[in-house]
Each structure stands twice: as structure tokens, then as C-alpha cells.
Amino acid sequence: MAYNIVVLVKQVPDTKRLTADAMRDDGTVNRTALPAIFNPEDLYALETALRIRERYGGRVTVVTMGPPQACEILRESLERGADDVALITDRRAAASDTLATSYILSCAVRKLGAGRAVDLVICGRQAIDGDTAQVPPQTAEKLGWPQVTYVETVEEIGDGRVLARRNTGRGTERVSCPLPCLLTVTDGGPQPRPPSARRIMAVKKARSRAELERDARDDAEVLARAESLRKRGLLITQWDLDDIEADLAWCGRDGSPTKVKRIQSVVLTGSGFKKVEPAEEAVAAMVHELIEDHTIG
Amino acid sequence: MIEANRQGDVWVVAEQNDGELEDVGLELLSKGRELAERLGVRLTAVVLGAGEAGHAERLIHHGADRVLVAEHPLLAHYQSNSYAKVLCRLIEEHKPQIVIYGATPLGRDLAPRVASAIRAGLTADCTDLDIGDHVEPTTRQKYDRLLYQVRPAFGGNIIATIVNPERWPQMATVREGVMRMPDADPARRGEVVRFTPDLAPEDLPLEILEHKRAERKVNLKAARIIVAGGAGVGSKENFRLIWDLANALGAAAGASRAAVDSGWIDKDHQVGQTGTTVRPALYIAIGISGAVQHRAGMSEAQKIVAINADPNAPIFQVAHYGIVGDLNRAVPMMIDAIKRRV
Numbered sequence: 001m002a003y004n005i006v007v008l009v010k011q012v013p014d015t016k017r018l019t020a021d022a023m024r025d026d027g028t029v030n031r032t033a034l035p036a037i038f039n040p041e042d043l044y045a046l047e048t049a050l051r052i053r054e055r056y057g058g059r060v061t062v063v064t065m066g067p068p069q070a071c072e073i074l075r076e077s078l079e080r081g082a083d084d085v086a087l088i089t090d091r092r093a094a095a096s097d098t099l100a101t102s103y104i105l106s107c108a109v110r111k112l113g114a115g116r117a118v119d120l121v122i123c124g125r126q127a128i129d130g131d132t133a134q135v136p137p138q139t140a141e142k143l144g145w146p147q148v149t150y151v152e153t154v155e156e157i158g159d160g161r162v163l164a165r166r167n168t169g170r171g172t173e174r175v176s177c178p179l180p181c182l183l184t185v186t187d188g189g190p191q192p193r194p195p196s197a198r199r200i201m202a203v204k205k206a207r208s209r210a211e212l213e214r215d216a217r218d219d220a221e222v223l224a225r226a227e228s229l230r231k232r233g234l235l236i237t238q239w240d241l242d243d244i245e246a247d248l249a250w251c252g253r254d255g256s257p258t259k260v261k262r263i264q265s266v267v268l269t270g271s272g273f274k275k276v277e278p279a280e281e282a283v284a285a286m287v288h289e290l291i292e293d294h295t296i297g
Numbered sequence: 298m299i300e301a302n303r304q305g306d307v308w309v310v311a312e313q314n315d316g317e318l319e320d321v322g323l324e325l326l327s328k329g330r331e332l333a334e335r336l337g338v339r340l341t342a343v344v345l346g347a348g349e350a351g352h353a354e355r356l357i358h359h360g361a362d363r364v365l366v367a368e369h370p371l372l373a374h375y376q377s378n379s380y381a382k383v384l385c386r387l388i389e390e391h392k393p394q395i396v397i398y399g400a401t402p403l404g405r406d407l408a409p410r411v412a413s414a415i416r417a418g419l420t421a422d423c424t425d426l427d428i429g430d431h432v433e434p435t436t437r438q439k440y441d442r443l444l445y446q447v448r449p450a451f452g453g454n455i456i457a458t459i460v461n462p463e464r465w466p467q468m469a470t471v472r473e474g475v476m477r478m479p480d481a482d483p484a485r486r487g488e489v490v491r492f493t494p495d496l497a498p499e500d501l502p503l504e505i506l507e508h509k510r511a512e513r514k515v516n517l518k519a520a521r522i523i524v525a526g527g528a529g530v531g532s533k534e535n536f537r538l539i540w541d542l543a544n545a546l547g548a549a550a551g552a553s554r555a556a557v558d559s560g561w562i563d564k565d566h567q568v569g570q571t572g573t574t575v576r577p578a579l580y581i582a583i584g585i586s587g588a589v590q591h592r593a594g595m596s597e598a599q600k601i602v603a604i605n606a607d608p609n610a611p612i613f614q615v616a617h618y619g620i621v622g623d624l625n626r627a628v629p630m631m632i633d634a635i636k637r638r639v
Binding site: 013015097098099102129130131132133134135136137138140141142146147148149150161163168169170171172173174175176177178181253256257258259260261262263264265273274275276277278279280283284286287288290291295296 | 314377378381402403406408412413414416418419420421431433445450451456457458459460463464502505506507509511546570578579600602616618619620622627630631633638
């Protein structure tokens with residue numbers, strides 16, 4: 001039994017690589033100074049999908065929503081072994097909150113399932129820029145599918161059910177869930193494989209139309225390059241909201257119930273602390289103060 | 298979609314696992330109480346389960362005016378579909394104006410499922426909630442007394458305030474440990490509404506084959522004093538210093554992500570955005586530079602002592618006492634001073 005698997009991924013700024021270079025003089029973060037990366041837990045989602053395909057057969061399609069630049073992680077998905085990729089890019093999708101995003105992604109999954117039904121959607125548990133973990137359960141609800149979150153490993157699939165081990169940090173569960181369903185995976189499972197050198201060479205030139213439009217001089221060049229890529233199987237599938245038959249009322253700003261009222265950068269303020277010399281007397285005096293004010297004891 | 302209901306209650310979804318109420322539900326009652334009083338409405342706690350005695354009373358003692366208790370044998374163990382179905386029905390029936398959940402693994406699985414089904418807004422992992430007015434910049438429309446949902450984003454580098462003007466209820470998950478646990482008042486009285494929701498086996502698609510609750514090795518949230526070590530400690534052997542000082546003080550040992558990732562101490566001890574949020578009486582940060590992710594989890598401590606060789610380490614920005622110097626010398630000095638006093 002082969003399985004048709006869709007992996008939903010996101011390109012994110014590398015918030016963990018926050019060095020002094022990414023800080024402005026006023027103590028706030030310069031986001032553009034951070035490199036854009038494959039959301040770490042999404043790599044585990046891809047690895048989980050590839051292992052299922054290797055064991056049971058099937059097809060792994062990786063989908064992302066974002067600007068043309070997000071094709072970088074689609075090429076990386078191909079390098080790591082995905083069969084196919086698709087980019088959803090549309091200005092009308094800008095300012096989508098988690099609810100609107102999940103609606104758009106569910107439309108894409110439906111489109112992918114129009115030919116052959118999708119059996120599994122696999123996502124990373126959460127993205128490191130927003131840390132909300134909301135999009136996957138909302139996508140599952142939009143599809144009307146059950147969900148299993150915090151999956152560490154998929155143990156087996158058979159008889160129309162997936163058997164997975166989940167670890168929430170508070171405990172572990174082994175659950176059996178009927179297909180089709182959506183899984184979110186943590187970084188507790190098998191390590192993502194590196195891109196293969198052969199595949200890197202093979203997909204190096206893959207581009208989406210949006211990237212061609214960004215880089216080409218004129219429309220004629222876009223057409224010519226797109227046609228040439230298509231013939232070699234290197235034109236990355238690109239959809240706008242019309243292609244996936246999304247109702248615009250549920251997308252972008254209009255489709256988003258939550259609005260950002262205010263953003264404050266966390267600024268390091270020097271409120272001043274009592275400097276204690278690293279000497280016995282000074283340290284003992286500090287301990288004495290902490291005992292006196294009943295902090296210790 | 299649920300229309301805005303200005304008279305609607307403030308709801309706290311109180312989580313129970315294996316028959317035990319989670320602390321976060323009680324913590325949310327303190328903030329919920331404050332919001333309900335600002336809005337002049339009732340505070341309702343909602344609890345789903347197979348029917349455990351005592352939960353409703355406890356929720357009332359901690360600040361709820363009313364408790365909705367959904368009891369059904371099929372609710373004994375959490376499943377996204379069954380719990381979401383019951384909650385959606387309750388929300389459609391009662392039209393609360395605010396619904397808050399603990400940002401626990403369960404809350405983060407359940408709340409988005411509910412939000413999607415009723416097409417309401419949801420803000421994840423809030424660290425504060427408030428009531429305030431809002432003017433929508435695009436339409437100039439004014440909204441009175443909305444829920445301000447305050448949360449860190451971008452790895453803790455920005456703090457965003459989110460509002461949900463049109464599509465109610467206004468929903469948020471709130472981090473564990475950031476709201477104060479209210480004192481129980483055994484004299485408090487309230488209304489308890491028990492009912493049996495409509496559920497069928499097909500509302501529970503999952504089969505739970507095995508379920509093990511992890512015993513937390515350390516309870517950082519309950520610790521009065523925490524001694525925490527970071528990358529600057531240098532090695533697993535040297536982490537002994539952290540334990541020694543913790544033992545001398547009767548404190549819990551904590552750690553930064555760097556120390557946990559290096560394998561010097563178990564992940565249960567991690568303080569910070571991806572670990573536990575703590576607010577002890579005293580937090581001693583040793584060899585911890587104080588990245589925003591770490592500070593987000595400990596800056597609410599009443600007193601902070603920082604020991605670090607780097608005078609520019611950001612941890613000093615939140616410290617009350619700072620020792621700039623070698624922790625291998627300073628920590629034994631502290632242990633010595635504490636022991637001499639005893």
C-alpha cells in the first residue's frame with residue numbers, strides 16, 4: 001500500500017542565530033540581518049514522510065506559502081528527497097493570521113488530493129518565528145481530519161490507520177489514528193538526512209515562475225526560461241489563491257480575525273544592579289543582605 | 298461564526314489530566330477574575346472529564362463565579378475531536394466574550410481546533426492579558442474594551458499586542474507559570490452546572506494504546522530559590538558547583554538551554570522560553586549570558602543574582618546583584634558564606 005503524503009513547511013528567520021550583528025544600536029533586532037532557514041521541526045516532518053515512502057512506497061509533496069524567496073526551502077526539500085514541491089504565493093495572502101493561513105493550506109491539500117486522495121499531511125510542531133503551533137491543528141480541522149500532535153516516531157501504517165508515538169514532554173502516548181489524518185512532529189524523532197550531492201546538482205536550476213519574474217529582464221525571457229525549465233522538469237509548481245480555489249473572504253487581512261495592535265521590540269535597559277566584587281568579604285556581605293531581607297532562610 | 302456578545306462571561310478552560318486539575322487553570326482564574334471585574338461580567342470555569350468530584354468546588358474557591366462541568370465516560374481521556382466538539386457547542390450556546398486556555402500541550406492541541414471550527418481568532422502563548430480600546434487603522438472603526446493579548450514572538454525579541462475586534466469570542470492560550478496562583482478562599486460560593494454532552498464513539502477517532510505520564514524530576518515552578526547554570530559553567534563535572542550551591546540553599550537546580558543541550562543536566566531543569574517560566578524569591582544565574590529566551594523565563598524573579606565573567610552579559614541588565622568574575626571562585630565563596638551563617 002503506497003501513501004500520498006503532503007508535507008507543509010515554512011521558511012523562517014533564524015531567530016536562534018541572534019548575534020550582536022543582528023542588533024541595532026538602540027537594542028532592537030534587525031530582522032533582515034538574520035539568515036532565512038528551513039524551519040527546523042519541518043525538516044523532521046519531511047524526514048518522517050520520506051521514511052514512510054521508503055517503507056511503503058508512495059509520493060511526498062512539499063508545500064509552502066510565502067514570497068518567491070521561499071522556493072529556497074522547496075529546492076532544499078527536493079535535494080533531501082521530496083518527489084514534488086509547490087509554492088503558494090499571492091499578495092492577497094499577505095497579513096494572513098494562523099486561521100487564514102490554515103484555510104489557504106487546506107485548499108492546497110484539497111487541490112493536491114483531487115487526482116489521488118491525500119492520506120497524510122505532516123507538519124513540524126511549530127515554527128520558530130511565531131512559535132504558535134496553531135496552523136497544523138487548524139488545517140486538520142478545515143480538512144475535517146483527526147490530528148496527532150507532538151509525534152516523535154511513526155511506528156507503522158496499515159489497515160487504514162497510522163500508529164504513532166507522541167511525546168508532549170508531560171508524558172508519552174502510543175496512538176492509532178485513522179487515515180487520512182494530520183501529524184505534527186517534534187525534533188525527538190529520527191534525524192533529518194542531509195541533502196544528497198547528486199540531487200543538489202539535479203535540482204540546482206529549479207525555479208518557480210515568481211523567481212523568474214523577479215530576475216528576468218522582460219516577459220519574453222520569463223516565458224522562454226519557464227518553457228525550458230518545464231521541459232527538463234525543473235519548473236517549480238506555483239499557485240495563487242485562484243489556482244487553489246480559495247474564497248478570498250477567508251484569506252489575508254480580511255480572513256484574519258486577529259490584528260496586531262502593537263509591536264514592541266525588547267530593548268535591553270540598564271536598570272542598574274549592585275556590583276559585588278568577587279572577593280570573600282563582598283560576597284559574604286551580599287549573602288548577609290539576602291538573609292536580612294528574608295530572601296534566604 | 299459567533300457574534301460579539303458584550304454581556305458574555307469570561308471563560309477559563311480548566312484542564313484536568315487523569316482526574317487531576319492542572320495548576321495552570323487555577324492560575325488563569327486570577328487573571329480571569331481581574332478581566333471579568335473590569336468588564337462587569339461573571340467568571341466561568343469550564344471543565345471536561347468523566348466526572349471527578351471536587352474540581353468545581355476548587356475552581357470556585359480559586360475565583361470562579363460559575364463552573365460548567367461536562368461529564369461523560371467518553372471524556373475520561375483527552376482527544377482533540379471530542380473535547381473540541383463539546384467546547385464548540387458550549388461556546389455557541391453561551392456566547393462568552395473571552396475564552397482563555399492554558400498553553401499546555403493539551404491546550405495548544407485543543408484551542409486551535411476550536412478556533413478553526415467556530416472561525417474565531419486565537420492568540421498563542423500569551424504572557425499577559427488586559428482590557429483596552431482599539432481603533433482599527435484601516436476602517437477607523439472604534440472598539441471598546443477589547444481583550445489585549447500580549448505575547449512574545451520572534452524568539453522573544455519582540456512583544457506583540459494582538460486584538461480580535463470582530464470575530465468572537467476573543468480567545469487566547471496563556472503560558473503556564475506567568476499568572477499568579479490565587480489563594481483559595483474556602484468560603485467562596487458559586488454556581489455549579491453539571492451536564493452530560495452528546496457524544497458518540499465516532500467523536501473519538503483515536504485509539505489510545507498506551508498512556509504514560511512523565512514524572513517531572515524537579516518542580517521548578519514551586520521552588521523558592523533556584524540556582525541555575527549556563528554555558529559558562531564549562532563542563533558536566535563543573536556543574537557540580539551548581540548542585541553544591543543549590544544544596545547549601547535548599548534550592549532547586551536550573552539551567553539555560555545551552556547547559557541542557559550540552560548534556561550537563563536534564564531538560565526538566567531548563568528555564569526560559571522553551572523550558573519552564575519561573576518566578577522564585579531568588580534566582581542565581583551562574584555562567585548564563587542571559588539571551589532573551591532565557592530572560593523571558595526568569596526576569597519576574599523577586600531577586601536576581603548574576604555571576605558572569607563577561608561584564609557586558611545581558612543577564613546583568615535584569616540582575617539586582619552582579620558579580621563580574623570567575624564563577625569557580627565566586628560560587629565557593631557564596632557556599633562558604635551560607636554555611637558559616639548556619
